[in-house]
Amino acid sequence: MINDYPQVLTIAGTDSGGGAGIPADVKTMQMRGVYAAMVVVAVTAQNTLGVQDAMPVPEKLIDEQFASIANDLKIRACKTGMLADPLRVRTVVRNLKKYNFGPLIVDPVMVAKGGAKLLSDDAITIVRDELLPLASLITPNIPEACELTGMTIKDKNDIKSVAKELQKLGAKNVLLKGGHAQNKDHADDYVLFEDGNDLWLTAPRINTKNTHGTGDTISACITAEIAKGHSMEQAIMIGKTYVEKTIQKGINVGHGHGPLNHWVKVEGDDINGI
Numbered sequence: 001m002i003n004d005y006p007q008v009l010t011i012a013g014t015d016s017g018g019g020a021g022i023p024a025d026v027k028t029m030q031m032r033g034v035y036a037a038m039v040v041v042a043v044t045a046q047n048t049l050g051v052q053d054a055m056p057v058p059e060k061l062i063d064e065q066f067a068s069i070a071n072d073l074k075i076r077a078c079k080t081g082m083l084a085d086p087l088r089v090r091t092v093v094r095n096l097k098k099y100n101f102g103p104l105i106v107d108p109v110m111v112a113k114g115g116a117k118l119l120s121d122d123a124i125t126i127v128r129d130e131l132l133p134l135a136s137l138i139t140p141n142i143p144e145a146c147e148l149t150g151m152t153i154k155d156k157n158d159i160k161s162v163a164k165e166l167q168k169l170g171a172k173n174v175l176l177k178g179g180h181a182q183n184k185d186h187a188d189d190y191v192l193f194e195d196g197n198d199l200w201l202t203a204p205r206i207n208t209k210n211t212h213g214t215g216d217t218i219s220a221c222i223t224a225e226i227a228k229g230h231s232m233e234q235a236i237m238i239g240k241t242y243v244e245k246t247i248q249k250g251i252n253v254g255h256g257h258g259p260l261n262h263w264v265k266v267e268g269d270d271i272n273g274i
Contacts (some may be wrong), residue, residue: 001244003074005034005035005230005244005272006033006034006076006224006227007034007036007037007073007074007075007076007227007257008026008029008034008035008037008076008077008078008079008223008227009038009039009069009073009075009077009078009079009101010022010026010037010038010039010073010078010079010080010142010220010223011034011035011038011039011041011078011079011080011081011083011092011212012025012039012040012041012042012079012080012081012082012083012109012216013040013041013042013043013044013081013082013083013084013118014042014043014044014050015044015046015055015109015149015198015213016044016045016046016047016246017046017047017048017212017254017259018186018254018259019048019212019213019257019258019259019260020046020212020216020259021044021046021191021213021216022038022040022081022137024213024216024217024220024226024259024260024262025038025079025216025217025219025220026142027079027262028037028217028220028221028224028242028262029220029221029223029224031262031263031265032091032224032225032228032242033223033224034116034224034228035202035229037063037069037073038065038093039066040057040062040065040094040258041056041057041062041082041083041084041088041091041092042054042056042082042084042088043057044054044055044082047256048212048253048254048255048256048257048259049254049255049256049257050219050256050259051118053238054084054118056087056088057083057088058082058092059087059088059136059174060096062088062091062092063091064146066095066099067153068189069099069101069264070098070099070101071215072146074103074150075099075101075103076102076226076227077101077103077104077105077148077223077224077227078096078101078102078103078104078105078223078228079091079104079105079106079219079220079222080104080105080106080107080109080131081107081109081216081219081224082118082119083119083123083131084118084119084120084123084142085119085120085123086120086122086123086124086125088123088124089127089131090126090130090138090210091113091121092131093126093130093131094132095137098133101192102227102268103137103226104134104135104136104137105130105133105135105136105137105138105139105222105226106127106135106137106138106139106171107139107216107219108122108124108127108138108139108140108144108145108148109144109215109216109222110144110147110193111143111144112160116130119258119269124147125238127148128148129182131170131172132148132169132171132244133169133229134168134170134171135170135171135172136172136173136226136230137171137172137173137174137175137217137222137230137236138166138171138173138174138175139170139175139177139178139219139222139261140166140174140217141177141178141215142176142177142178143158145162145163145166145176145249146162147208148161148169149165149166149169149204149208150208151165152272156188156190156200159176159178159188159190160164160190160192162176163176163190163198164192166192167192167194167202169209172194173192173193173232174191174192175189175190175191175218175222175236175262176189176190176191176192176193177189177215177218178190185204185205186203186205187202187203187205188200189199189201189202189240191233191236191271193233194234197251199233201236201237201240201247205247206244206248208247208250209241209256209257209258210247210250210251210252210253210257210258210259210260210262211218211247211257212256212257212258212260213260213261214243214247216239217242217243217246217260217262218239218242218243219238219239221233221238221243222235222236222238222239225238238266241262241266242266243260245264245265245266246255246260246261246262246264247260247261248264249264257264
């Protein structure tokens, strides 16, 4: 009976304000009924107003965190978030190749909601060349997808072309989030699956600035659902529904881009019945 409960891993940076990064991942994973472990890659001084400072974790300590988890837990799926710099990205890649932690969801975090850059140019190159080929799913927003591919997005056809290019770079499945598009009424996310099938996920825009941590939250939810045995498509659909509800039923915290309401439940959930 040891290790029979679904366990997941987040590999990312902290957010002292609690709205994004590892705190958002763990809150989401907890609400989705899985046990969350973590590898801390960087520590930030951060709140809803922005990122005030950041410090990467020493390479040796990152290695030791991976080893500690691998020696005791049975991770069924994992995700990456903010990875700081080239050394930290390469350290994470090396450990992901060393240990079998199940399907990998890559959230290529590059810029914080307040505008602070969270990934150096050299690190972006390593994410593209070394981390993406390991990914079962990549979940970039439009600016991140353009940065990774060197392409521009002006319309839906461009979105499809960029998603195909991300697949060529090695990611098996692509969820390209459309929140940064110019449409004021709704946001269109595009999903390109490994087998070539695709779909659009459309949702009305919600008039709020409390969207800090949306990328972390949807990727963490998808990771949790995969660990519970859902297919990639099912996991993405649940993730989309969950993050929509965290925004719709928002909470007011802080003076800037506030966090999501991670306490929400998706209709039909039976978390305790896992």
